[in-house]
Amino acid sequence: MPVNGLNPIPPLLPNQILKATIVGNSTMIHLALGIPPENIRLMPFTTTINQVPVLTGREMGLIIHPEATIDCLPGVASYVGADITAGVLSAGLEDTEQVTLFMDIGTNGEIVLGSREWLVTCACSAGPAFEGAGVASGMRATKGAIEDIWINDANLEPTFRVIGGVKPRGICGSGLIALLAEMFLTG
Structure with a gap:
């Protein structure tokens, strides 16, 4: 999987990339890892994996340094994936005292409500x-x-x-x- 087109710093060579983070919904993470995603769409709608171990560029087949570390943010549940984890972290919900609502609406809709004291989430079909x-x-x-x-x-x-x-x-x-x-x- 080439990352050349994603390279934000023109003089940076692929073998100089030593760390990467992968974020996506549960299906996209499964596909990126080469794990069949069928379980997500079948009762009881569970993912095969939510917590991904640290991988290397070589293991992922990415055109970056072969020993680069690749982190996949964890998903929360089948339809609340790493994209929502990233959104919550990016929005700072885990640090805010004020109750805040975070929404990601696309084919599926995910909502996270809470503050640094508590978070609750749900997902539904939004298409x-x-x-x-x-x-x-x-x-x-x-x-x-x-x-x-x-x-x-x-x-x-x-x-x-x-x-x-x-x-x-x-x-x-x-x-x-x-x-x-x-x-x-x-x-």
Whole structure:
């Protein structure tokens, strides 16, 4: 797996990379490690591995120094993978006194709520929400879908952007999230 295109420092040679960290959802980590991910999609939806031992560039087959150490951040559960662990650490949830909500919404939706005292997480399928399932006037993110919304603080009038610049036919998931955020911000 070449990393040449990811190299942020032009004069750095692949064999000069001595440490790497791999982060991804549970399926991506399984695939990167060459572990079949089938268990994740089958009852009882468990991962084969959550805690990955430190590996080397050679063991991973990466074009970096063969003895470089490769860390994979741990996942929490089947659908709460290392990408969420990385997000929580990046957002500083483990250090904050204030109760904070962290969300990662894509094909699946993961939510982490908590502070340095406690954290709780859950995951669900989010794809149908982004395709408008169960939403009046909901639709996929295609031509005619409202994808972003702003609410004017002074007069509470909404402004929106439609995919394709045409008359709106409905609203997609990103439009719904933008609407909720704007409603929260304007009270």
